[in-house]
Amino acid sequence: MIAPALDRRFIGFLVAGGFKTLFGHAGFRGQGVLGVVPHVAVAVSTVGGLLFNFLTTSAGFRSRDLRKLPRFLAVYAIMLSLNILLLEVAMRAGLGPLLAQAVILPIFALTFLAMRRFVFAAAPEQTS
Secondary structure: OOOHHHHHHHHHHHHHHHHHHHHHHHHHHHHHHOOOOHHHHHHHHHHHHHHHHHHHHHHHOOOOOHHHHHHHHHHHHHHHHHHHHHHHHHHHOOOOHHHHHHHHHHHHHHHHHHHHHHHOOOOOOOOO
C-alpha cells in the first residue's frame, strides 16, 4: 500500500500536471495554428508553463522553497530535450505534430519520480 503522504503528493502532482498540460498543449496548438515550427512551439509552451508549474507542483509537494527552482528547471530541461527528441521520432514515423505530441505525453509521468527524488525530496535528518 502507498503511504497517504505519497498519495496526496501524487494526486497534487497529477492535478498540477493536468493544468500545466492543458496550458502547454493549448499553447502548442495555438502556435501551430499561427505556423510556428513544432520544435519551437513545444519549447515555448514548456517554458511558458514552467513558473506556473513550479508554483502548483511545489504546492503539491508542500514546498515553496525557491532554492529548489534550479533543480526543478534542470528536470524540465531534461524532459524538454526528451520531448523534442520523441516529437521528432514520432513525426518521422508519420504522425502529425499534434498527434505526435499527444501520443508521447504519458512518458512524462516519469517527471513525478524525478521531482520526488531530485527536487522535492525531504532533506535527510541530521544526526549529531
